[in-house]
Amino acid sequence: MLYHLLYPLHTTISVFNVFRYITFRTIYASLTAFLICFFLGPWVIRKLSYMQIGQYVRDDGPQTHLKKAGTPTMGGTLIIFSITVSTLLWANLTNYFVWIVLFVTLGFGGIGFIDDYLMQIKKQSKGLTVRKKILLQTILAMVAGIMVYVSPDFSTRITIPFFKNISPDPGWGYVLFAALVIIGTSNAVNITDGLDGLAIGPFIIASATYMVFAYVAGHVKIANYLQINYVAGSGEIAIFCGAMAGSGLGFLWFNSYPAQIFMGDVGSLSLGAAIGTVAVITKQEILLALVGGLFVIETLSVIFQVGFFKMTNGRRIFRMAPLHHHFELKGWSEPKVIVRFWIIAIALALISMSTLKLR
Secondary structure, eight states, X not given: OHHHHHGGGGGTSGGGGGGGOHHHHHHHHHHHHHHHHHHHHHHHHHHHHHTTOBOOOOTTSOGGGGGGTTOBOOTHHHHHHHHHHHHHHHSOTTOHHHHHHHHHHHHHHHHHXXXXXXXXXXXXXXXXXXXXXXXXXXXXXXXXXXXXXXXXXOOOOOOOTTXXXXXOOOTTHHHHHHXXXXXXXXXXXXXXXXXXXXXXXXXXXXXXXXXHHHHHHTOHHHHHHHTOOOOTXXXXXXXXXXXXXXXXXXXXXXXXXXXXXXXXXXXXXXXXXXXHHHHHHTTOTTTHHHHTHHHHHHHHHHHHHHHHHHHTTSOOSSSSSSHHHHHHHTTOOHHHHHHHHHHHHHHHHHHHHHTTTOO
C-alpha cells in the first residue's frame, strides 16, 4: 500500500525512490511487524486471559509443564495479523505471489483457529479430528499448488541441492508435490511447538533464510550467477519473509521462557504452511528439509516412536516424543533444550545458505 502511494511521488520528491528497492521495504516490513507484535502483545495477553483462553497441559507429559496450564494461547492470531498488515503496507500488491502466500497463511490460520476455538472456547478436548484437519489442509494446499502451477513462466522442475544438473519435472504432479511440502511443513512446526519459544526461534531463522533465497531467486543477474532457478516476481516474497521474521521476534518477546503466551494451532499451522509455500515459490522445496531440519527431526522422532511402539508391542525409542520431551525427561532444563535446539537450527540454516555456491 505504501509502495503504491509513495513510490509514484519519486518523480517530484526523489527520497521516495527508496521504495523501489526490495531490500528497503523488507527491512521496514520486518520492523513494522515486530512493532505491531511488541505493542499489541500485552493487550492480546490481557484479552485472552480475560476470555479464559488458557493452555491445556497433558498430565502424562513432563511434570514441569503442569504449571503452564492456563497460560493464554491462540497468540498466533497476533502473528498472522502483524504479518498481514506489514505485508500489505510494504509489498507490491500487484505481485501474484504475494497474494498466494497471504492466502495460505490466512487459510491455514483459519484451520488452526477452528481447532483452537473448539478446544479452548467450546471445551471440546480434541478440537478438529485429524481427518477433518488433514482434509481442510489438503484442499487449501492443493489450491495453492494450482495457483503456483498456473502462474506465468513458473517452472515445475524440482531443484535438487548440490546437483545443479538434476532437476526432474513432474509436470501436473508438481501440484501434489507442492501440496505435500506445504502440509508437511505446517504439521512439522505444529509438532515442534511444545516448549516456550522452541518453534518460533527456528521459524525466525527459516524466515530469514528464505528471505535471502527469495531475493536472489527474484534477481535475474544474481540467480544466473549462482546458477539457481530465476523466478520472476519472487523477490517481493522477501518482504513477506521479512514480515514473518519481524513478527516472530515480536512474539518471542512474550513467548520466551517463561512464556506469557503460546501461539496455539492458529499460529503453528499457519506459520509452517507459509514457510512451505515460500519454499515452493522460490524453487527451494527440497532444501526446506535442511533449512527446517529441526522441524524434520522433531517430526521423525514422533513417526519412529509410534512405528517402533506398534512393531515391538509397547517398546519405545525415546522416553517421550517429540524429541524435545525426551531430553527434558533425561534431565535437561527447558531453557537448555530450547537454546540448544536453536543452535542446531542456526547451523542447519548456515549449511543451507552454503548451497547457493555448492552447486
